Amino acid sequence: MNTISSTEKRLVKDVFDNIPAVDVNVVNDMLEKELLDLNKKIIVLDDDPTGVQTVHGISVYTDWSVDSIEKGFNEENSMFFLLTNSRGFTAAETEKAHKEIASNALEVAKKLDKDFIIISRGDSTLRGHYPLETKVLMETIESGSDIKFDGEVILPFFKEGGRFTVDNIHYVQYEDYLVPAGETEFAKDRTFGFTKSHLGEWVEEKSNGEFKAENTTYISLESLRALDVETITNQLLEVTDFNKVVVNAVDYVDVKVFTIALVKAIKSGKHFMFRSAAAFTKIIGGVSDKGLLTRAELVDEESNHGGLILVGSHVKKTTEQLEELKKCDFIEFIEFDVHLVLHPEKFEAEVDRIIEACENFVRSGKTVAVYTRRERLDLGENKQEEELKLSVKISDAVTSIVQRIKVRPRYIVAKGGITSSDIGTRGLEVKRATVAGQIKPGIPVWFTGEESKFPGITYIIFPGNVGAKTTLKEAVEILDNK
Known part of the structure; x- marks a missing residue:
């Protein structure tokens, strides 16, 4: 060449x-x-x-x-x-x-x-x-x-x-x-x-x-x-x-x-x-090829609860995928104003508001999507470590939605690498999970272990930068049979 x-x-x-x-x-x-x-x-x-x-x-x-x-x-x-x-x-x-x-x-x-x-x-x-x-x-x-x-x-x-x-x-x-x-x-x-x-x-x-x-x-x-x-x-x-x-x-x-x-x-x-x-x-690792997972493999049909979708990643692709997801009329959307992290009391009240809304929607059978405000929090030049620490506080708050929610969703989708990690380890308290396969190419699914907050729940880990504009919407449509 x-x-x-x-x-x-x-x-x-x-x-x-x-x-x-x-x-x-x-x-x-x-x-x-x-x-x-x-x-x-x-x-x-x-x-x-x-x-x-x-x-x-x-x-x-x-x-x-x-x-x-x-x-x-x-x-x-x-x-x-x-x-x-x-x-x-x-x-x-x-x-x-x-x-x-x-x-x-x-x-x-x-x-x-x-x-x-x-x-x-x-x-x-x-x-x-x-x-x-x-x-x-x-x-x-x-x-x-x-x-x-x-x-x-x-x-x-x-x-x-x-x-x-x-x-x-x-x-x-x-x-x-x-x-x-x-x-x-x-x-x-x-x-x-x-x-x-x-x-x-x-x-x-x-x-x-x-x-x-x-x-x-x-x-x-x-x-x-x-x-x-x-x-x-x-x-x-x-x-x-x-x-x-x-x-x-x-x-x-x-x-x-x-x-x-x-x-x-x-x-x-x-x-x-x-x-x-x-x-x-x-x-x-000698792992064989496997087809994409089907709805039957992913969702407990007996549950009449809604799903929970959490969108954290700020890369352009995630924002585009979120806009496509918003075309789904079977989903309730909640914007999380993460810029309130600079005002601790307001930030705490915002988290409380979101958790209460999520519980109500999931219990009533409605799937709910919480997404962080799309504008980046910018503290200016040479503030990378400070921004990283604030991003950890924001991630902690997103994680707390799963930690504090009392009703078991039918499934959980987390969008973004750090978001999905924190939700898996601290929100769901997973010690060991089994990778079931992929719902779409490059989008893995965990079945959580017995020790976790919601044992055996289907947890979709959706990377921030993978898929086409419509892939997030298509994955959720599989889960919600739309």
């Missing part, structure tokens, strides 16, 4: 038409054979609950205690998730959490005499505490064991969300175009912003020059589509000094071919850390 500018958007058709096809059945057979004797427990650290958006039949633990990690190790499944919610943490909080996770995982692994792989599942648009999280994991594991990490794999491909890496540039799909990630609204994130779309340059930018684009290993689409497993394996065998490996991918088959080579390199004694989106976890 020709070298292109990392700031240039491209027509999807122009890019995809030039990529050769490959025999997926051959790849599947090779992958299955390679994974058979990998014999390592895969621990996925999820910085918000949307990381399970490609899997099913997998456990999610909402803490990282030794007890929870040991339960995960003792499962038959090769993989389990630990929900960290670290995208809502300060840098100091995420450092502390990742030291604890790595130490506890080492303790359990030594006790059970079982090897493990840690995957740091981050946002497919490159936001989050990177490189802090994987650096802390690497340092903690190396200091507590004889493991030495050779490199770190960067794999943000996520087909369901339209995130593709081509010519080492990560793209976000907007309808017919692929837009370099550094040119999108996600790159302007006030807490986790970046400017580079070329993943080697992104690593250099995020690491403040500690790791260089020129020292990065690039796994090309040409090698992947040629099934040149030997060349890719050799590339991986040569990685040292925790340098980065960027994986190009436009489809799951690319991740599969890479994983075949990766497992061969691991079996040869190489150790890698991983920063990936949700697609890689499905492949290395």
Whole structure:
């Protein structure tokens, strides 16, 4: 492929038409054979609950205690998730959490005499505490064991969300175009912003020059589509000094071919850390494909209560999806004026008002949607930490709706990563949930555990930046049989 500018958007058709096809059945057979004797427990650290958006039949633990990690190790499944919610943490909080996770995982692994792989599942648009999280994991594991990490794999491909890496540039799909990630609204994130779309340059930018684009290993689409497993394996065998490996991918088959080579390199004694989106976890975890969930699998028909929808995310896509949802005449809508967070007494009264209204609607059989005021709370320049703290207070208030509501909704939908995490862990008090599958591509569903506030409730975790304008409306229509 020709070298292109990392700031240039491209027509999807122009890019995809030039990529050769490959025999997926051959790849599947090779992958299955390679994974058979990998014999390592895969621990996925999820910085918000949307990381399970490609899997099913997998456990999610909402803490990282030794007890929870040991339960995960003792499962038959090769993989389990630990929900960290670290995208809502300060840098100091995420450092502390990742030291604890790595130490506890080492303790359990030594006790059970079982090897493990840690995957740091981050946002497919490159936001989050990177490189802090994987650096802390690497340092903690190396200091507590004889493991030495050779490199770190960067794999943000996520087909369901339209995130593709081509010519080492990560793209976000907007309808017919692929837009370099550094040119999108996600790159302007006030807490986790970046400017580079070329993943080697992104690593250099995020690491403040500690790791260089020129020292990065690039796994090309040409090698992947040629099934040149030997060349890719050799590339991986040569990685040292925790340098980065960027994986190009436009489809799951690319991740599969890479994983075949990766497992061969691991079996040869190489150790890698991983920063990936949700697609890689499905492949290395050996999770089968599963169709989208149906209404019959999701809703208790005997309940005559309404559903509860909570919309927190402020990305443009969420706001567009909310506007479409408002076309549903079977839903009652309540705007939550979160700017009152600056006036504590008024804020408390606002929360009380919303909870009372939600209870009344749900009990009467009406589905209710609470959405946070769409204008961002802006405190001005260099106030990121203060804004993050206020956003946590707002998230706490949204969570308190679920904590305090006394009537059981027929289902709960949470829109936005931090929103859905807080509602799951603190609102519903989930310790362990099972991922049932997806209601729409990239939109996972939990069935909550027996310990939770509403045991066995259908909980839909709707990422802020996934789906078309109508996807939220379509998902709710499935749940409400409209």
